Amino acid sequence: MPPLSWKVNEIFYSIQGEGAHAGMPAVFLRLAGCSMGCDFCDTKYAFSGGKEMNGLQILVALSEYPSKTVVITGGEPAEQNLPGLISALKSAGHIVHLETNGAHDSDVSQADFVCVSPKKYVSKEMLKKADIIKLVVSQTTDLEDLKKYYNYENEKTTIYLQPESNKQENIDLCVKLVKEHPSARLSVQLHKLINVR
Numbered sequence: 001m002p003p004l005s006w007k008v009n010e011i012f013y014s015i016q017g018e019g020a021h022a023g024m025p026a027v028f029l030r031l032a033g034c035s036m037g038c039d040f041c042d043t044k045y046a047f048s049g050g051k052e053m054n055g056l057q058i059l060v061a062l063s064e065y066p067s068k069t070v071v072i073t074g075g076e077p078a079e080q081n082l083p084g085l086i087s088a089l090k091s092a093g094h095i096v097h098l099e100t101n102g103a104h105d106s107d108v109s110q111a112d113f114v115c116v117s118p119k120k121y122v123s124k125e126m127l128k129k130a131d132i133i134k135l136v137v138s139q140t141t142d143l144e145d146l147k148k149y150y151n152y153e154n155e156k157t158t159i160y161l162q163p164e165s166n167k168q169e170n171i172d173l174c175v176k177l178v179k180e181h182p183s184a185r186l187s188v189q190l191h192k193l194i195n196v197r
């Protein structure tokens with residue numbers, strides 16, 4: 001049987017710009033492929049292609065960096081063998097953070113931190129597994145629909161509202177919403193403000 005492999009768009013070392021760990025250095029492991037097709041997607045370059053890499057090749061690439069924290073992102077990581085990837089990284093001593101749109105119910109029990117960012121549809125099971133639910137907010141967001149995610153807020157799960165593309169009108173809207181719902185948090189895309197990847 002051939003070894004497990006994944007289509008990888010890029011691996012790079014940067015600063016986490018979003019959510020609960022904004023400001024934290026981490027290695028980003030961006031998997032290729034996402035079938036969701038959001039208009040505002042800022043990683044369209046990762047929709048297809050990717051370099052086929054097995055677990056050993058990925059671990060060797062990650063070993064170049066001083067941080068043991070790996071953020072698995074995409075594309076949509078759950079469109080590949082996500083449990084196998086998390087397991088391989090954990091076996092090598094990595095701290096595994098996951099960014100997923102939550103559309104596919106996946107076994108993410110080994111991950112240290114799970115961020116679910118719902119888009120056109122999301123698995124309710126995945127929402128229950130989230131440490132944070134990150135909601136991208138724009139002028140066209142259905143604010144009534146947004147409220148249903150507050151049902152998943154609990155001691156484990158925090159809601160983050162993220163202004164789409166850091167546009168000022170979207171920031172203003174998120175600030176208003178967070179002030180109205182004080183247990184939610186604001187997530188601006190810090191990496192774009194500080195001009196890093």
Ligand code: SF4
Pocket residue numbers: 034035036037038040041042043044074075076101119
């Ligand atoms: S789910 Fe995420 S990666 Fe996929 S198209 Fe939408 S924004 Fe892009």
